[in-house]
Amino acid sequence: MRLKQIKLAGFKSFVDPTTVTLPSNRCAVVGPNGCGKSNIIDAVRWVMGESSAKQLRGENLTDVIFNGSNSRKPTAIASIELIFDNRDGRIGGEYAAYAEISIRRQVTRDSQSAYFLNGNKCRRRDIMDIFLGTGFGPRSYSIIEQGMINQLVEAKPEDLRVYLEEAAGISKYKERRRETENRIRHTRENLSRLNDIREELEKQLKHLDRQAKAAERYRVLKEEERRLTAELYTLKYGALEAELAKHQAEIQSLEVAFEQAAANQQRLDTEIEQCRQSHADQSEGFNEIQGAFYQLGADIARIEEAIQFNQERVKQLELDLETVAQRAEETTRQLDMDEGEIDALKNQIARIGPEVREAEFADKAASEAASALEEKFRQWQRDWDEFSRTAAEHERNAEVQSSRIEHLEQLLTRLKSRHEQLETDAAAPAPVASDEVSTLAAEIEAVEDRRRQLEAEIDECMKELASAREDLMIRERNLDEARNDLHDLRHELASLEALQRAALGREAREAHDWIESQGLSRAERLGEVLSVVPGWEQAVETVLGDHLQAIRVGSLDDHVSAIDTLEDGGVTLMEASVDVNMSGDLPSLASLIRSHDLHLGSVLQGIYAAESVAVALAARQNLNPGESIITRQGVWVGPDWIRRYVIADQEAGIIQRAQELETLNLRVEEAEQTLAELTVRLAEGRSRIEALEAVREERQADINALNQSLGELKTDHGVRRVQLEEADARRARLAKEREELQSQINEESARLEAARAALAEARGAQEGQSERRESLTRLKEETESALTEARDRARASRDH
Numbered sequence: 001m002r003l004k005q006i007k008l009a010g011f012k013s014f015v016d017p018t019t020v021t022l023p024s025n026r027c028a029v030v031g032p033n034g035c036g037k038s039n040i041i042d043a044v045r046w047v048m049g050e051s052s053a054k055q056l057r058g059e060n061l062t063d064v065i066f067n068g069s070n071s072r073k074p075t076a077i078a079s080i081e082l083i084f085d086n087r088d089g090r091i092g093g094e095y096a097a098y099a100e101i102s103i104r105r106q107v108t109r110d111s112q113s114a115y116f117l118n119g120n121k122c123r124r125r126d127i128m129d130i131f132l133g134t135g136f137g138p139r140s141y142s143i144i145e146q147g148m149i150n151q152l153v154e155a156k157p158e159d160l161r162v163y164l165e166e167a168a169g170i171s172k173y174k175e176r177r178r179e180t181e182n183r184i185r186h187t188r189e190n191l192s193r194l195n196d197i198r199e200e201l202e203k204q205l206k207h208l209d210r211q212a213k214a215a216e217r218y219r220v221l222k223e224e225e226r227r228l229t230a231e232l233y234t235l236k237y238g239a240l241e242a243e244l245a246k247h248q249a250e251i252q253s254l255e256v257a258f259e260q261a262a263a264n265q266q267r268l269d270t271e272i273e274q275c276r277q278s279h280a281d282q283s284e285g286f287n288e289i290q291g292a293f294y295q296l297g298a299d300i301a302r303i304e305e306a307i308q309f310n311q312e313r314v315k316q317l318e319l320d321l322e323t324v325a326q327r328a329e330e331t332t333r334q335l336d337m338d339e340g341e342i343d344a345l346k347n348q349i350a351r352i353g354p355e356v357r358e359a360e361f362a363d364k365a366a367s368e369a370a371s372a373l374e375e376k377f378r379q380w381q382r383d384w385d386e387f388s389r390t391a392a393e394h395e396r397n398a399e400v401q402s403s404r405i406e407h408l409e410q411l412l413t414r415l416k417s418r419h420e421q422l423e424t425d426a427a428a429p430a431p432v433a434s435d436e437v438s439t440l441a442a443e444i445e446a447v448e449d450r451r452r453q454l455e456a457e458i459d460e461c462m463k464e465l466a467s468a469r470e471d472l473m474i475r476e477r478n479l480d481e482a483r484n485d486l487h488d489l490r491h492e493l494a495s496l497e498a499l500q501r502a503a504l505g506r507e508a509r510e511a512h513d514w515i516e517s518q519g520l521s522r523a524e525r526l527g528e529v530l531s532v533v534p535g536w537e538q539a540v541e542t543v544l545g546d547h548l549q550a551i552r553v554g555s556l557d558d559h560v561s562a563i564d565t566l567e568d569g570g571v572t573l574m575e576a577s578v579d580v581n582m583s584g585d586l587p588s589l590a591s592l593i594r595s596h597d598l599h600l601g602s603v604l605q606g607i608y609a610a611e612s613v614a615v616a617l618a619a620r621q622n623l624n625p626g627e628s629i630i631t632r633q634g635v636w637v638g639p640d641w642i643r644r645y646v647i648a649d650q651e652a653g654i655i656q657r658a659q660e661l662e663t664l665n666l667r668v669e670e671a672e673q674t675l676a677e678l679t680v681r682l683a684e685g686r687s688r689i690e691a692l693e694a695v696r697e698e699r700q701a702d703i704n705a706l707n708q709s710l711g712e713l714k715t716d717h718g719v720r721r722v723q724l725e726e727a728d729a730r731r732a733r734l735a736k737e738r739e740e741l742q743s744q745i746n747e748e749s750a751r752l753e754a755a756r757a758a759l760a761e762a763r764g765a766q767e768g769q770s771e772r773r774e775s776l777t778r779l780k781e782e783t784e785s786a787l788t789e790a791r792d793r794a795r796a797s798r799d800h
Contacts, residue, residue: 002022002025002084002085003022003044003082003083003084003085004021004022004083004084004085004100005019005020005021005022005081005082005083006019006020006022006040006043006044006080006081006082006083007019007020007079007080007081007082007083007104008020008039008040008043008079008080009078009079009080010065010066010075010076010077010078010079011039011043011046011064011065011066011078011079011080012036012039012042012043012064012066012078013035013036013039013066014036014039014043014066015066015072015075020040038057042057042064043080044080044082046064046080046105047080047081047082047103047104047105047127048082048103048127048128048131049105049115049124049127049128062107062109062111064078064107065077065078065107065108065109066078076108076109077106077107077108077109078106078107079104079105079106080104080105080106081102081103081104081105081116082102082103082104083100083101083102084100084101084102084103085099085100086098086099086100086101087099097587097591098118101117101118101130102116102117102118102119103115103116103117103127104116115127117130123663123666125662125666128175129531129594176529176597180524180529182665183528183665184522186497186665187497190493190494190497193490193494194494194498295744302404302407306400308403309396309399309400309403312396312399313396320388376783383776387773387776390765391773395762397758397762398759398762398763401755401756401758401759401762402759404751404755405752405755405756405759408748408751408752408755409752411748412745412748412749412752415741415744415745415748416745418741419738419741419742419745422734422737422738422741423738425734426731426734426735426738436720437717437720437721437724440713440716440717440720441717443713444710444713444714444717447706447709447710447713448710450706451703451706451707451710454699454702454703454706455703457699458696458699458700458703461692461695461696461699462696464692465689465692465693465696468685468688468689468692469689471685472682472685472686472689475678475681475682475685476682478678479675479678479679479682482671482674482675482678483675485671486668486671486672486675489664489667489668489671490668492664493661493664493665493668496660496661496664497661514562514565514566514571515551515571517562517565518559518562520551520553520559520573523551523552523553524551524552525548525549525550525551525552526544526547526548526549526550526551526552526574526576526598527548527549527658528658529552529595529597529598530544530548530593530595530598530658531593531594531595531658531659532592532593532594532659533592533594534659535632536589536592536609536632537659538632538633538634539589539592539609539630539631539632539633539634540589540592540593541634542630542634542636543589543603543604543607543630543636544600544603544604546572547572547574547603549572550572550573550574551571551572551573551574552574552575552576553573553574553575554575555575556573556575559573574602576597576598576599576600577599578599578600578601578602578605579599579601580599580600580601580604580605581601581605582605582606582608584608584622585619585622586608586609586610586615586619586629587608587609588604588607588608588609589604589607589608589609589630590604590605590607591609592609606624606626606627606628607627607628607629607630608627608628608629608630609629609630609631609632610629610630610631610632610637611631611632612631612632612633613631613633613635613637615631616629616630616631616635616637617637620637620638620639623638623639624639625639627639
């Protein structure tokens with residue numbers, strides 16, 4: 001037997017269909033690292049039934065499927081086919097007549113694996129049975145990989161024994177022994193379970209009658225309960241309807257009250273806004289009135305100063321009037337004196353006539369001189385009056401400007417003090433900084449973003465939780481289905497095993513004591529270990545008949561002496577050690593037996609196998625005496641006879657039933673493994689739900705804390721914002737008032753400067769008039785002196 005070809009498709013790096021041809025007994029595969037040399041050995045192991053992903057350098061079995069690359073899409077299936085050259089007949093049994101044997105395995109993305117033998121679908125067990133004892137298998141010594149020689153050299157005796165047994169060809173017997181022991185163990189377990197079930201059923205039968213009566217009574221009471229429950233629900237429904245109507249009326253009234261409260265709130269908001277607008281307008285009016293007040297104060301101070309100046313001027317004029325009155329009295333007295341003197345002079349003139357005329361010339365000259373001096377004195381008086389008026393005006397102007405300057409300085413002092421107070425108020429730190437409001441707004445935005453993020457996480461968590469719960473329900477349903485399937489499989493297995501035991505005569509009591517005495521109660525029956533090529537079960541059962549119940553023994557000589565002690569029933573003992581020696585055009589029926597440790601030549605010698613009755617009848621003429629042909633359908637044809645025997649139902653399908661039992665055992669193992677996996681997955685699903693619930697509760701707690709913090713922040717932000725708006729409005733009012741005060745200060749300062757300039761001008765004029773006064777005073781003294789002299793001369797001249 002030699003490996004001839006390897007066909008790979010979609011396996012690891014072999015994405016395209018590839019055929020590796022091995023033309024001789026010694027071939028080599030060479031290439032750079034990563035080209036797929038090791039994948040060829042992995043393919044051979046995988047087809048031979050390797051089930052460990054670790055041995056194939058992967059994590060799970062689906063890793064052998066090409067997973068795609070940058071330029072190629074992943075494939076959905078991986079397939080490997082091995083073609084063996086069997087011309088030496090190393091593989092016996094039904095496949096000994098085939099020169100080539102094809103073994104193919106394929107796997108899909110959903111982990112569905114299938115085996116094919118010569119194009120026919122088969123089990124992994126069938127593949128392994130063919131190569132048992134040949135030294136060829138997934139982990140056999142025929143595949144030597146890197147490090148395996150060192151393992152053989154350093155192997156323990158127990159490990160080395162495995163390789164030696166495989167090389168000696170006895171591994172298949174150990175495998176069959178293991179299978180037989182497993183069957184025996186399962187049989188014992190099934191018997192124990194059946195006995196337990198029978199005892200339990202016997203115990204439960206007594207309760208079933210009581211339960212039936214209780215169930216009937218329960219049905220009556222349940223019907224009564226349903227009726228009373230319906231009546232109760234009807235009464236509750238009426239009460240709930242009345243309560244619902246009451247609650248709806250309350251809700252409507254509350255909604256009306258809520259709408260009224262909302263309207264009142266809106267009205268109050270409008271009034272508050274109007275009050276704020278009115279307050280702003282009144283503040284502007286107050287500022288205007290305050291400005292007018294300050295302007296009126298300045299005007300009043302100016303008018304008071306003018307009044308004070310007029311009063312002082314009146315007093316000065318009264319003093320001047322008194323002086324003029326005194327001067328008028330003096331002038332009147334002087335005139336009286338002058339008139340007296342004139343009268344005296346006239347008398348004197350009349351007395352002194354001529355002297356008078358002479359004196360008249362002198363007097364005339366003196367009068368003219370006195371008149372000139374008096375005219376000069378009157379001119380001086382006019383000049384003096386004009387000078388006094390001008391001086392008084394300048395003095396009054398200086399006093400007015402001084403009073404005005406004093407008032408303006410006081411007013412400027414008050415205005416500057418007010419301006420400084422406003423600047424102090426404006427420079428005073430605001431109760432709330434704009435940075436604090438901005439910081440609070442940023443914090444609110446950050447908290448809201450965090451809340452939205454947490455809400456999104458909760459939504460995602462809820463979606464995952466819903467998906468996890470749905471997945472958990474699916475897993476629970478799958479677990480229940482798996483439990484039901486396992487229960488059904490176990491029940492079916494127990495039924496088939498019981499039926500198989502009955503068919504194989506294990507339940508028969510006639511020869512039971514003799515079999516027990518010979519120690520054969522646990523010995524294998526032929527039908528239990530017989531394996532037949534699929535489709536030929538009925539033919540083999542037809543030929544073997546009662547031999548299927550035969551007990552396999554190592555040697556008949558050990559039991560021949562006790563055969564006479566069998567008193568009741570019958571028993572068949574078989575060594576199954578005689579080989580078949582036949583040659584002909586048709587295959588022998590023995591070649592269709594796949595159990596290689598069974599040699600049934602003693603009962604199958606001379607019996608050929610044909611696909612149909614027509615083939616059997618055509619070959620009947622070539623049969624020798626003692627030879628016959630059996631068809632797939634169980635029609636048995638001899639040289640001169642034909643037989644069709646329908647086996648009883650209990651005995652029918654023993655071989656097929658054995659295969660079904662084997663399949664059921666595998667299915668039960670797979671179901672148990674699936675049940676364990678589903679249980680683990682269910683626990684994982686519940687753990688995931690608990691974790692998601694914990695995450696959701698944690699996120700909800702965070703959201704609640706954020707909501708509370710957000711409410712506090714919004715309240716603080718609203719208060720700070722209102723305070724900031726009021727502070728901004730106050731600063732705006734202060735700025736406006738400062739601008740108005742600054743404008744008034746500038747105006748009053750300009751007026752003060754003008755008043756000071758006017759005062760300086762008046763004082764300058766007063767200083768210039770002092771020289772004029774001195775000049776007029778000197779002129780007055782000179783004129784008065786000259787006038788006195790002139791008058792004295794005139795008087796003197798008159799006296800003479």
